[in-house]
Amino acid sequence: MTPEEQLELFTRNCVGLETREELLEKLRLGRPLRIKYGADPSAPDLHLGHSVPIRKLQQFQELGHQVVFIIGDFTGLIGDPSGRSKTRPMLTEDEIMVNAETYAQQVGKLLDVGKCEIRYNSEWFAPMSASAMLEIAGHYTVARMLERDDFSLRLRDGIPITILETLYPLIQGYDSVAVEADVEIGGNDQLFNLLVGRDIMRAYGMTPQVVMTWPLLVGTDGTEKMSKSLGNYIGITELPTEMYGKLMxxxxxxxxxxxxxxxxxxxxxxxxxxADIETGKLHPRQAKANLARAIVASYHSETAAQEAAEEFDRVFTQREKPSELQEIALAAGELSGGTIGIVELVLKAGFARSKGEARRLIRQGGVKLQDQVVSDEMARVAVSEGAVLQVGKRRFGQITIT
RNA sequence: GCAGGGGUGCCCGAGCGGUCAAAGGGAGCAGACUGUAAAUCUGCCGGCGAAUGCCUACGGGGGUUCAAAUCCUCCCCCCUGCACCA
Structure with missing residues (x-):
């Protein structure tokens, strides 16, 4: 690929780019570029939001560039203030090591980890002298640090900002010096940190890295950015059927x-x-199914995606039972005359957390036994081996009697 | 340390002596519809009970009252302003 073609590919859909010219220039050098990506060791559960920059790394890697993964074990001790209104809790060293390992494992779903250069930033920071650390701090001003939204808003609202937090971007920026990064990429929330990296590199007499960022992915709720704590995320290690369903x-x-x-x-x-959707050439549902399938396939396999799609259609479009049913084990002693109270059965199946909830489900017509709606909460129902209990649209269980 | 403002159900947030299991919103769940676990509409949304009902719950303890989320008191925590120390 020519440098121009690579430029087009790499910068596709990015929101922040400093600068296009510099990137082209670097690509024209004809040597593998060093692409830095910083991993936050506090979040070992990667989701599709994280996958956006990671997929970019994949492209770089495929075209022969060197991906440099920085595990921020040292910076993790500080806590990144990006996008936060509160000071983050610090992590212990042990936690960080465990997280980092899980991280690498998950990234392996997209990247060839063996070809990545994985670096822990404690490598250069742990032995660093206090004076060297202070020297880094000498390269940036308070005024510039406060330009950052997180900080200026917190300052305005009287929310504390620790000096430690202001050090974070500098430390992260110094990572770029340490690994001699040509390019650093990340989510758009990292833009400020990445730009500081350019300044720090300049201060150390290096050619500043090119900075590229991508928009933050919106979660399944359609409003907030995807994040684990908001519960609107799709994890990259989720099962094909789950992933497919969530995408739909x-x-x-x-x-x-x-x-x-x-x-x-x-x-x-x-x-x-x-356009195809608007003109009716492509059904919106089909467009979403294609999307879901392609994404699932990239984490699992074509066949797994195919199966997930079929399963989804079976359960939701055709309203049939899923191919695999959860087991509801009943002891013969729990039955009297082969019957059991419907409330008890729903509870036993684990489809309701309390009797009240089970009653509600029944009253609302959400409970079916052998395809028959059971709407009387007082009912005692006859159950037999293999009978299927359904609650709502997605929960199915098959009874076994022991 | 002083002064002021707060801590309410999964989350946000109203209530400020009885009619409060506590408005409203969000999330969640169910139903209808559909193109899906989209959108929209409807309903539900602390626990136990067949039920009148009972229990638990408004930061924690104690108290006043026939009656407290609501009043008093002590304690804990958060925020704001001021002061103090370096």
Missing amino acids: SIPDELMPDYYHLLLDKSRTEVKALQ
Whole structure:
């Protein structure tokens, strides 16, 4: 690929780019570039939001560039203030090591970890003298640090900002000096930190890294950015059926974003897709199914994605039972005359957390036994081996009597 | 340390002596519809009970009252302003 073609590919869908010219220049050097990506060791559960920059790394890697993964074991002790309104809790060293390991494992789903250079930033920071550390701090001003939104808002609202936190971007920036990064990429929330890296590199007499960022992926709720704590995330290690189902549950409006950021489709490709939907050539449901399938396939396999799609159609479109049913084990002693109270059965199956909840489900017509709606909460129902209990649209269980 | 403002159900947030299991929103769940676990609409949404009902719950303890989320008191925690120390 020519440098120009690479430029087009790498910068596709990115929001922050400092600078295009510099990137092209570096690509023209004809040597593998060193692409830095910083991993936050506090979040070992990677989701599709994290996958956006990681997929970019994959592209760089495939074209022969060197991915440099920085595990921020040292910086993890500080806690990144990005996008936070509160000071983050610090992690212990043990926690960080465990997290880092899990991290590498998950990243392996997308990248060839063996070809990555994995570095822990304690490597250069742990032995660093206090004076060297202070020297780094001498390269940045308070005024510039306060330009950052997180900080200026917190300052305005009287929320404390520790000096430690202001040091974070500098430390992260120094990582770029240590690994001689050509390019650093990340989510758009990292833009400030990455730009500081450029300044720090300059201060140490190096050619500043090129900075590229991508938009933060919106979660399944359609409003907030994807995050584990908001519960609107799709983990990259989730089962194919779960992943597929969650993807089918995203609001339609999110589809273009997901096509862009998760499948790296270009603007024109997505526009064409949207046009097809509008003209009725492509059913929106089909567009979403294609999306879900492609994404699931990238983490599992074509066949797994195919199966997940079929399973989904079976259960939700055709309203049939899933191919595998959860087991509801009943002891013969729990039955009298072969019957059991319906409330008790729902509870026993684990489909309700309390009797009240079970009653509610029954009253609302959400409970079926052998395809028959049971709406009387007082009912005693006859159960036999293999009978199927359904609660809502997605929960199924098959009775076994022991 | 002083002064002021707060701590309410999964989350946000109203209530400020009885009619409060506590408005409203969000999340969640169910039903209808559908193109899906989209959107929309409807309903539910502390526990136990067949039920009148009982129990638990408004930061924690104690108290006043026939009656407290609501009043008093002590304690803990958070925020704001001021002061103090370096």
